[in-house]
Amino acid sequence: MPELPEVQTIVSALRDGGRGAPSISGKQIVSTKIAWQKTVAHPDLITFQEKITGEEIREIHRRGKFIWIKLRSAHLFIHLRMSGDLRVEPSTSPLQSHDRMWFEFSDGLRLVFNDARKFGRVWLVDDPNQIIGNLGPEPLDETLSPEQFHERLLTYRRQIKPLLLDQRFLAGVGNIYSDEALFLAQIHPRRLSHTLNQEESTRLLSAIRQVLEEGIQKNGASIDWVYRGGEFQNSFRVYQRTGEPCLNCGAPIERITVGQRGTHFCPKCQIFDCD
DNA sequence: AGGGAAACCCGAACGC
DNA sequence: TGCGTTCGGGTTTCCC
Numbered sequence: 001m002p003e004l005p006e007v008q009t010i011v012s013a014l015r016d017g018g019r020g021a022p023s024i025s026g027k028q029i030v031s032t033k034i035a036w037q038k039t040v041a042h043p044d045l046i047t048f049q050e051k052i053t054g055e056e057i058r059e060i061h062r063r064g065k066f067i068w069i070k071l072r073s074a075h076l077f078i079h080l081r082m083s084g085d086l087r088v089e090p091s092t093s094p095l096q097s098h099d100r101m102w103f104e105f106s107d108g109l110r111l112v113f114n115d116a117r118k119f120g121r122v123w124l125v126d127d128p129n130q131i132i133g134n135l136g137p138e139p140l141d142e143t144l145s146p147e148q149f150h151e152r153l154l155t156y157r158r159q160i161k162p163l164l165l166d167q168r169f170l171a172g173v174g175n176i177y178s179d180e181a182l183f184l185a186q187i188h189p190r191r192l193s194h195t196l197n198q199e200e201s202t203r204l205l206s207a208i209r210q211v212l213e214e215g216i217q218k219n220g221a222s223i224d225w226v227y228r229g230g231e232f233q234n235s236f237r238v239y240q241r242t243g244e245p246c247l248n249c250g251a252p253i254e255r256i257t258v259g260q261r262g263t264h265f266c267p268k269c270q271i272f273d274c275d
Numbered sequence: 276a277g278g279g280a281a282a283c284c285c286g287a288a289c290g291c
Numbered sequence: 292t293g294c295g296t297t298c299g300g301g302t303t304t305c306c307c
Contacts (some may be wrong), residue, residue: 113303
């Protein structure tokens with residue numbers, strides 16, 4: 001279930017060669033194979049393949065949940081959604097089940113996009129704003145002040161949890177991290193955004209940063225076997241702890257639905273005291 | 276404006 | 292044991 005921390009971990013590996021994987025910076029793409037057509041969020045596969053062949057990988061970044069690979073004259077974006085994964089290996093390695101797309105480099109290595117649930121997508125665009133133009137600020141960007149964050153909250157009249165999940169409001173927060181952050185900040189997931197005061201907003205921003213940094217430090221979360229990811233799932237405070245005691249007060253954690261999403265919270269610590 | 280539902284997927288977990 | 296059913300993750304799109 002890749003969200004921001006998982007993406008960040010993979011980006012670091014691709015860019016700096018973490019986790020034992022070689023960096024792919026500077027490599028030349030000699031061919032592209034597409035095993036599952038819908039992986040490419042692009043109307044024309046032929047154009048996609050022709051356009052990317054011969055391109056060189058310049059820089060690797062992250063914006064929100066998107067992996068952003070800058071090429072010589074285009075931008076490749078990859079969204080892993082829940083079950084996507086990337087690996088770098090020799091082109092002679094056997095392919096694995098659920099490998100959906102791979103890029104072969106001139107030096108004999110390849111980058112493979114594996115995605116059991118076929119949710120992930122890949123884009124090739126000229127203008128990065130086509131993909132990331134509407135994303136909200138990065139929560140880990142230090143220039144996002146608690147005051148600015150509070151102001152942004154006031155411009156909406158929405159339940160706080162769906163707002164946190166809205167990538168136009170804030171980029172990179174997914175279901176696990178919003179539950180964890182709201183618990184840390186002791187805010188009910190259905191609180192309306194414009195009712196949060198400055199102190200609560202500051203608490204919430206700090207909590208979001210804390211859980212994201214924890215996730216990154218532990219190489220991400222995974223609620224199931226699909227993603228070969230990290231250890232954060234062993235540190236959930238509320239997520240998937242329905243009925244288990246709250247770590248603050250011992251009350252049983254409840255699970256409700258908010259904005260169509262499974263939502264875990266402590267009914268005693270996160271009181272719905274709207275306005 | 277904001278909320279709800281449906282669609283996209285498939286493997287795990289559950290019920291019988 | 293072996294079926295069939297339900298669920299959930301992120302996002303978009305459509306409808307009220």
